Amino acid sequence: MHAITERPLAVHLLPALVTPEALAGGVVIMIDALRASVTISAALAAGAVRVVPTLTVEDAERLRGPGRLLGGERGGVLIPGFDLDNSPRAYTPERVRGKEIVFTTANGTAALLHARAAHEVLIGAVTNVSAIVARVAGEPRAAHILCAGTRGEITMDDCLAAGLIAERLVAAGRQVVSDDSARMCVGLAKLAAAHPGGLGAGVLGLMSESRGGRGLTRLGFEDDLRLCSTLDAVAVVPVFAGGAITCGRLS
Amino acid sequence: MHAITERPLAVHLLPALVTPEALAGGVVIMIDALRASVTISAALAAGAVRVVPTLTVEDAERLRGPGRLLGGERGGVLIPGFDLDNSPRAYTPERVRGKEIVFTTANGTAALLHARAAHEVLIGAVTNVSAIVARVAGEPRAAHILCAGTRGEITMDDCLAAGLIAERLVAAGRQVVSDDSARMCVGLAKLAAAHPGGLGAGVLGLMSESRGGRGLTRLGFEDDLRLCSTLDAVAVVPVFAGGAITCGRLS
Numbered sequence: 001m002h003a004i005t006e007r008p009l010a011v012h013l014l015p016a017l018v019t020p021e022a023l024a025g026g027v028v029i030m031i032d033a034l035r036a037s038v039t040i041s042a043a044l045a046a047g048a049v050r051v052v053p054t055l056t057v058e059d060a061e062r063l064r065g066p067g068r069l070l071g072g073e074r075g076g077v078l079i080p081g082f083d084l085d086n087s088p089r090a091y092t093p094e095r096v097r098g099k100e101i102v103f104t105t106a107n108g109t110a111a112l113l114h115a116r117a118a119h120e121v122l123i124g125a126v127t128n129v130s131a132i133v134a135r136v137a138g139e140p141r142a143a144h145i146l147c148a149g150t151r152g153e154i155t156m157d158d159c160l161a162a163g164l165i166a167e168r169l170v171a172a173g174r175q176v177v178s179d180d181s182a183r184m185c186v187g188l189a190k191l192a193a194a195h196p197g198g199l200g201a202g203v204l205g206l207m208s209e210s211r212g213g214r215g216l217t218r219l220g221f222e223d224d225l226r227l228c229s230t231l232d233a234v235a236v237v238p239v240f241a242g243g244a245i246t247c248g249r250l251s
Numbered sequence: 252m253h254a255i256t257e258r259p260l261a262v263h264l265l266p267a268l269v270t271p272e273a274l275a276g277g278v279v280i281m282i283d284a285l286r287a288s289v290t291i292s293a294a295l296a297a298g299a300v301r302v303v304p305t306l307t308v309e310d311a312e313r314l315r316g317p318g319r320l321l322g323g324e325r326g327g328v329l330i331p332g333f334d335l336d337n338s339p340r341a342y343t344p345e346r347v348r349g350k351e352i353v354f355t356t357a358n359g360t361a362a363l364l365h366a367r368a369a370h371e372v373l374i375g376a377v378t379n380v381s382a383i384v385a386r387v388a389g390e391p392r393a394a395h396i397l398c399a400g401t402r403g404e405i406t407m408d409d410c411l412a413a414g415l416i417a418e419r420l421v422a423a424g425r426q427v428v429s430d431d432s433a434r435m436c437v438g439l440a441k442l443a444a445a446h447p448g449g450l451g452a453g454v455l456g457l458m459s460e461s462r463g464g465r466g467l468t469r470l471g472f473e474d475d476l477r478l479c480s481t482l483d484a485v486a487v488v489p490v491f492a493g494g495a496i497t498c499g500r501l502s
Binding site: 013014153154155157184187188190191206210211 | 404430457
């Protein structure tokens with residue numbers, strides 16, 4: 001029997017808590033659980049050719065052109081003059097098939113750029129846990145789960161998604177948790193699983209309680225909150241490379 | 252009936268995640284759960300007059316003098332030439348009563364200095380949760396729980412202690428959780444409470460699993476790990492003011 005080498009799995013609760021150099025050469029799973037990770041996944045699942053993330057509204061507007069739609073949000077709502085907001089349910093095949101989406105989301109884009117030296121950058125959420133795990137479980141490189149946070153603050157929704165992915169990666173046998181941030185996120189996943197109503201109810205409960213979840217409820221986006229809290233609801237693996245996000249093959 | 256104004260309760264998982272200015276005027280509960288918070292508490296409970304924290308070994312050595320003992324650790328063990336290590340069980344009345352303890356612990360001291368603009372700085376741990384809550388519950392100022400971490404890394408042992416304190420402060424009725432970091436720490440406390448063996452077993456389990464807990468086990472300090480994981484085992488409230496830590500009255 002061949003020895004299976006254990007690979008370190010770290011979770012970074014904010015981009016500021018890890019240097020780009022520490023991510024170099026590894027596989028990074030960027031999480032912006034409410035809602036950018038899910039919206040990007042939904043756009044690709046609905047047939048968008050690619051998603052081009054930009055930090056600012058102005059950067060997005062400069063990329064306006066034929067075959068392109070502008071999406072994203074500021075303050076949780078549609079940016080004036082944009083085609084699409086940050087609601088994954090808005091990215092239907094009718095709207096986005098064959099299109100390129102220029103997408104501006106400050107936290108998620110900054111996190112993606114932070115991971116630019118990584119060997120590979122994937123985008124994860126509650127909605128694609130199994131797909132991410134299937135892709136990363138056999139990975140020989142160090143894995144890093146990078147939570148985007150919100151304006152420099154740690155968010156429980158990102159950390160719960162990180163914990164669900166970390167727990168299953170470890171269960172898959174090759175990755176080993178290498179820091180307490182990962183252990184805490186796995187703790188949140190265990191807390192969700194201990195909910196009397198089951199894991200799904202536990203995940204929805206913690207997501208609703210989170211700062212981002214409260215914000216979505218306040219804005220009337222309860223349906224988005226439910227979708228973003230549903231395990232494996234949008235089972236694609238978005239891959240960020242060369243400035244664009246495309247739909248990853250399941251390896 | 253008079254309205255009771257709700258007071259914000261924030262948890263900062265590392266000193267680097269909050270500015271000294273943001274702590275100004277508030278009540279800060281600094282946590283270095285394994286083991287400095289407990290060792291300082293134990294020294295005061297055993298009759299030490301005060302504990303003077305220093306960042307470096309050299310700073311501590313400069314304060315050597317009559318009536319003073321030097322304590323602390325580097326790499327978890329006794330510093331050569333020092334009188335006491337960082338084991339709370341070493342701080343017995345026979346050793347420390349009436350003495351001043353010069354104590355060097357890099358993470359805890361840095362966190363205390365970070366909170367220098369606060370109205371009041373208390374030192375918390377699993378071992379004095381009830382005493383801290385009794386003191387802070389009626390507090391009209393904003394409360395901040397400040398986790399020391401270890402060399403810039405978030406530690407689960409600090410976060411669990413933070414969660415146990417935060418959960419009980421909120422239950423006491425006046426404080427309201429103001430950020431997701433606090434919600435996550437409370438989540439760890441709930442996970443501990445959901446342990447089949449009860450809260451005590453749950454706390455010991457998470458503390459043992461933490462990076463600091465693993466380190467203590469490796470060094471043979473299982474008894475310290477158990478003591479530091481025991482709710483209300485050392486029921487004093489250390490107060491940091493004017494460069495020294497003394498035993499706070501229960502207000």
